[in-house]
Amino acid sequence: LRRNAIPHLSKIMNKTHAADLSRIFQSLSLSHQHKLFDLIKDIEKKGILFSEMDEDTFLYFIADMKIEDIVAILEYMPSDDVADIIERLPEDKADLILKTMKKKESEEVEDLLRYGDDTAGRIMVPDFIALREDHTAQQAIESLQKEYVDVEMPFYLYVVDEYGKLTGVSSLRQLVVVSPDTPLKEFMSTAVFSVRTDTDQEEVAKLVARYDILAVPVVDHMNKLVGIVTVDDVIDIIREEATEDILKMVGAGQEFVETKSVFKSTKIRFPWLFASCLGGIIAFFIIGHFEKSLSKVTYLAAFIPVIMGMGGNIGTQSSTIVVRGLSTGLLHVRDIWSVVFKELSIGMLLGLIYGSLIGIVAQLQYNLPAFAVSVSIAVITSMSVAALVGSMVPMIFGRLNIDPAVASGPFVTTFIDIIAVFCYFQIATLLLEL
Amino acid sequence: LRRNAIPHLSKIMNKTHAADLSRIFQSLSLSHQHKLFDLIKDIEKKGILFSEMDEDTFLYFIADMKIEDIVAILEYMPSDDVADIIERLPEDKADLILKTMKKKESEEVEDLLRYGDDTAGRIMVPDFIALREDHTAQQAIESLQKEYVDVEMPFYLYVVDEYGKLTGVSSLRQLVVVSPDTPLKEFMSTAVFSVRTDTDQEEVAKLVARYDILAVPVVDHMNKLVGIVTVDDVIDIIREEATEDILKMVGAGQEFVETKSVFKSTKIRFPWLFASCLGGIIAFFIIGHFEKSLSKVTYLAAFIPVIMGMGGNIGTQSSTIVVRGLSTGLLHVRDIWSVVFKELSIGMLLGLIYGSLIGIVAQLQYNLPAFAVSVSIAVITSMSVAALVGSMVPMIFGRLNIDPAVASGPFVTTFIDIIAVFCYFQIATLLLEL
Numbered sequence A, B: 001l002r003r004n005a006i007p008h009l010s011k012i013m014n015k016t017h018a019a020d021l022s023r024i025f026q027s028l029s030l031s032h033q034h035k036l037f038d039l040i041k042d043i044e045k046k047g048i049l050f051s052e053m054d055e056d057t058f059l060y061f062i063a064d065m066k067i068e069d070i071v072a073i074l075e076y077m078p079s080d081d082v083a084d085i086i087e088r089l090p091e092d093k094a095d096l097i098l099k100t101m102k103k104k105e106s107e108e109v110e111d112l113l114r115y116g117d118d119t120a121g122r123i124m125v126p127d128f129i130a131l132r133e134d135h136t137a138q139q140a141i142e143s144l145q146k147e148y149v150d151v152e153m154p155f156y157l158y159v160v161d162e163y164g165k166l167t168g169v170s171s172l173r174q175l176v177v178v179s180p181d182t183p184l185k186e187f188m189s190t191a192v193f194s195v196r197t198d199t200d201q202e203e204v205a206k207l208v209a210r211y212d213i214l215a216v217p218v219v220d221h222m223n224k225l226v227g228i229v230t231v232d233d234v235i236d237i238i239r240e241e242a243t244e245d246i247l248k249m250v251g252a253g254q255e256f257v258e259t260k261s262v263f264k265s266t267k268i269r270f271p272w273l274f275a276s277c278l279g280g281i282i283a284f285f286i287i288g289h290f291e292k293s294l295s296k297v298t299y300l301a302a303f304i305p306v307i308m309g310m311g312g313n314i315g316t317q318s319s320t321i322v323v324r325g326l327s328t329g330l331l332h333v334r335d336i337w338s339v340v341f342k343e344l345s346i347g348m349l350l351g352l353i354y355g356s357l358i359g360i361v362a363q364l365q366y367n368l369p370a371f372a373v374s375v376s377i378a379v380i381t382s383m384s385v386a387a388l389v390g391s392m393v394p395m396i397f398g399r400l401n402i403d404p405a406v407a408s409g410p411f412v413t414t415f416i417d418i419i420a421v422f423c424y425f426q427i428a429t430l431l432l433e434l
Helices: A003-016 A018-026 A029-041 A043-052 A056-062 A067-074 A081-086 A091-100 A102-114 A136-144 A170-175 A201-211 A230-248 A263-288 A291-296 A297-328 A333-366 A367-397 A402-431 B004-017 B017-027 B028-040 B042-053 B054-064 B067-074 B079-086 B090-099 B104-114 B135-145 B172-177 B199-209 B231-249 B263-289 B293-294 B298-330 B333-367 B369-399 B404-431
Strands: A129-132 A159-162 A166-170 A217-218 A225-230 B129-131 B155-160 B166-171 B213-218 B225-230
Touching: A003 A029, A003 A043, A003 A067, A018 A043, A018 B231, A029 A136, A043 A067, A056 A170, A056 B004, A056 B172, A067 A091, A067 A136, A067 B042, A081 A091, A081 A102, A091 A102, A129 A136, A129 A217, A129 B166, A136 A170, A136 B172, A159 A225, A166 A217, A170 B172, A170 B199, A170 B298, A201 A225, A201 A230, A217 B079, A225 A230, A230 A297, A230 A402, A230 B199, A230 B231, A230 B298, A263 A291, A263 A402, A291 A297, A291 A402, A291 B298, A297 A333, A297 A402, A297 B079, A297 B231, A297 B263, A297 B298, A297 B404, A333 A367, A333 B263, A367 A402, A367 B199, B004 B028, B004 B369, B017 B028, B017 B042, B028 B054, B042 B067, B042 B079, B054 B079, B067 B090, B090 B104, B090 B155, B135 B172, B135 B293, B155 B225, B199 B213, B199 B225, B199 B231, B231 B298, B231 B404, B263 B293, B263 B404, B293 B298, B293 B404, B298 B333, B298 B369, B333 B369
Parallel strands: A129 A159, B129 B155
Antiparallel strands: A159 A166, A217 A225, B155 B166, B213 B225
């Protein structure tokens, strides 16, 4: 950032899309960030940059900005994004900002903040077009030209009755193609999807994805239209939910934690590992219980890793498939028996293949058929049980309305570790007559 | 489905959204499916139902339908969905259908099929609005009312020059608010994103998600506008890609396989388990190598499960975080060292906690401090190494442009199994002077 490069840089900055600027910002020092930021002329672009910054970057960035400057930018942003930002700020700063903002804007934001996290109310924007059902197409076009020039995404024209209740939906195209004096009531579509302010955002996303719509109107408990959730927010939700699912499955929190501190991440990942630790300790006591067998046939120990590993991996496959299937709606909890039966068949089939393979290795190494057979049977058993448990546990959690992604991981691994070790030693002790 | 219920049912069917009907279909027998299908009056709805059915259901369903009936429905569907269906059919049936279709439609479909799988060309629709840059707003509105009444999603009005090359974009709203005799050239926006027909669909999805747009225009190598990819397809891509990521990570294929046959699923899941089997067998030889130590201190074996389990689980957490981070763009391969260092710190911290815990259990059980200490050190080592390997391997694959989701899983588990077992026995042998 040499001094003489500034005019040139300024040009580039103002041509670059804010979404790209936010990437550049991440790799810059704080003072460079501020220099670049001051070069941006478009206040709306500054707003997008605000909402694209990650939490830590943003907090540092605004730490030494004047409240008035921050507010000036926030006032150009959609109110759902402002609510997001306000929520992340320390309370005193958030209050100060809300007080400094124009009354109308701050009220909008405070309204949004009243709704629960992850609900439709929280992510909706009040920028929608609501036309009266008794107006004509001509009147509607006129009010679009006057009142609604600023609306961000004007593709659905919602139609309301005299009390503001949602009654239908129309489109710009329809307005243009019907004769100008037709009242909206006559050509609007009454088959309009809507969600309540307290609907979970995941439900909203499913609705949008399922019916290929670009926005969902949000109504309050009186069916009064209060906002819309747009497809761009839905895309963010779908990505977040997928990330959440993936991370929950391995017990690494709900949000992407790489940007969090080491200590925070450790805390988040601790409990899941605790379950697995507990499983390991139980396995330890089981092996202790079979100490006599082990002291007679030391090399029993040598197959512990492969038997546990095969069980653990196929169990993870099964539970991952079921968890993802449930969350995308490709599987239903009512199909529990067919899904579990299928996974069990796959587990047995793969168990037979790998059991034979590992049995052959055992036989070649020790030339003890009874031992090789017990290793084989142990692999088959642990892989079948793992596939069974791995598919059944998330299904059961799903049925109990507990999030399968959170609950399955620790249960499945712990259980499989224990079962695999126990079966192995029990089978070997019986077959080798130890 | 009693006989007298049919008129009533027919009413319900025609009021229900096709996306919901497809769910009902899945749970019905073939003959009931056909009966219900015949009750649907809206041919467009039949089309949506076609594209929502899963592969097997669809193949069975159309097996005994007349070609003409199938074609009649396909002709009402968007051509990208038809291409999808045609591709899934056996070749002779596909050819027959293409021949029976109207020439214009079948050409559109064949054009799409020429593009590679998962490219923008393959998922684009030719239903876009292209206005000439020298036309006025008034002329544009007129051509919308005449030529473009059927366009599915008319929110972007693309502007082209006399050769059909994409030069800008406008909107219905702009047409309505400017004075009628302004030429498009003067008020269109020239900052228009576009992709090439051979752009990967994942790139298209990222673009749409990143810039919050509702459709991307697709151009050929001459910059001529040939189609658009709409946001509803992007949502499907994002969900598919997330599912793909999740399944690849555990070696369960690329697509959701629960609807596939047991044998097919077994084949898909086989290779990943093979890697883990190999790791287990190597671990077995390592333990064999330490047989002398093991025969002296039998209970060494008892801690194998917990040491392997802790390493395996934290390794999975690290690699999952990195793989997801890379695929959502929250992590970059250039940050390899900071990411790996952070994961290593977390691994060491958690290793210290769990190492002490498990060491205490060992001490309480056997009252042999040297043994307890070696168990502790083994846990710390295996968890640190696992976090290191789990984060580094996907980063390296990412840098080599190999999909981290596919490659990391087997490598990471195999490697961690081996390292954990080796460190444990090596440390114990040294500390206990075996």
